[in-house]
Amino acid sequence: MERVDVAIVGGGPAGTSAAHAAAEHGADALVLEKGVPREDREGLGPDSTDAAGILDYWVDIMGIHPDEMPDGVVQNVLDRAEFRGPNTACNLRSTGIESSYDEFGYTFHRARFDDFLRSRAEDAGAHYRVEASVIEVDADRDGHPRHRLVLASGEEIGADHLLLCDGPQRTVTMNVLDELLPAHRAASQVLSPPTANHIAYQEYRKFPEEIYEQVQDAIVFWWGLMPGHTAYPWIFPNQDRVCRVGLTMPIGMDIDAVEDRDSYQLLRPEDDRIPQGATYIERLLEREYGDEYDLSDFPIVEDAGKSRGTETYPISSTRPIDSPVDAGVAVCGGAMGTTSAFHEGGDHLAVRTGAIAGRLAAQGRLSHYNHEWHEAVGEELLRNVSLSELVRGWKPEKWDSVFQVGEAMLAEEGANEMLSWSPRAGLRGAKLLGEYKLTKFRNRNRYVQLTADEYSY
Incomplete structure (x- = not known):
């Protein structure tokens, strides 16, 4: 059985940040990533996609300034967020929170960001293994090692500390936590993805030059156009006139349960079910720009995203959780519920919680994790929840x-x-x-x- 100090399940922002911090503090850290393909990344990588934008004070929460990133990660510098309702709108030009970053925010290239975090972790001495699906975890609090991980390949890995960073899908996290919770409080009930998550969908589309000039400095959100709690579409600008047009909405909504459905401008009288994401996006573009442009003026860019210019992914819509640190386990990032369906994403929180867990694991002080993440990001999570x-x-x-x-x-x-x-x-x-x-x-x-x-x- 292979032995490491810190085993990390999931190679997204939380996992790679945990590996970086653990390795920097002298631990033998191993990231286990199952790996998924993307059109805009060579080889396999993490299934950790979102609309990918960072506001000014999130830079400080994350602890990584964009100047540290390679060229091509940052796409556009932002000066505002636009919030649009059915008939009214307003602009946010300052978050009001002190920050070391001088701009309002920036958008970034998701795959390049993940690659940067992986390289950063490996440069610090961590190991990153792809096509390494964890199918079983056995824990022995008094054992040496305390955790035994079984991979789909049959390999076994022993670790003293286990960091769960497998995102909102929580495939491994739920099984591990179920062993540490009473039956009436099973993690598979509290954190089950169909009930604890929203579904997000986005497309990479090339915008007409005139429209791109209007949105290239902004992230744009629409509220009140589609039913569902914290359900909304958005536009995030990339480079070269490419924008990500997407939306988030609850999973498994019943259109018959929607009250006043005629008031939602992206629904149609003939809809017999909640529209698919692609349908919502077409209707949004027609609503906003249909007087002067056709959908063909916004072609999908097929060399981006997970599948020919599109991607679907879960995003947490629940409150965060504490970790069973006395068992040598910490849950970080999306797996613990730090991503938010309200503000679309949480890479800054994933990076920060992962870094805290990795450092403490390397120092043999993982028992401090719950206290430290509360101190570091509790105010941000309280704001999102509220x-x-x-x-x-x-x-x-x-x-x-x-x-x-x-x-x-x-x-x-x-x-x-x-x-x-x-x-x-x-x-x-x-x-x-x-x-x-x-x-x-x-x-x-x-x-x-x-x-x-x-x-x-």
């Missing part, structure tokens, strides 16, 4: 009402929050801000859905 809870049940007219006062409430530099009140926002603005602050206050001690004391060892 905003997601605040908007639950909002209908299209509510989004229009909010965006009418939004311009007056969105952050200015030094505000320390994305929402603030000014006299221009009036009573509606004061009420909205009060609801958000109250929701955040109520969530301050309960934004984690599975706490450390629920595990049994």
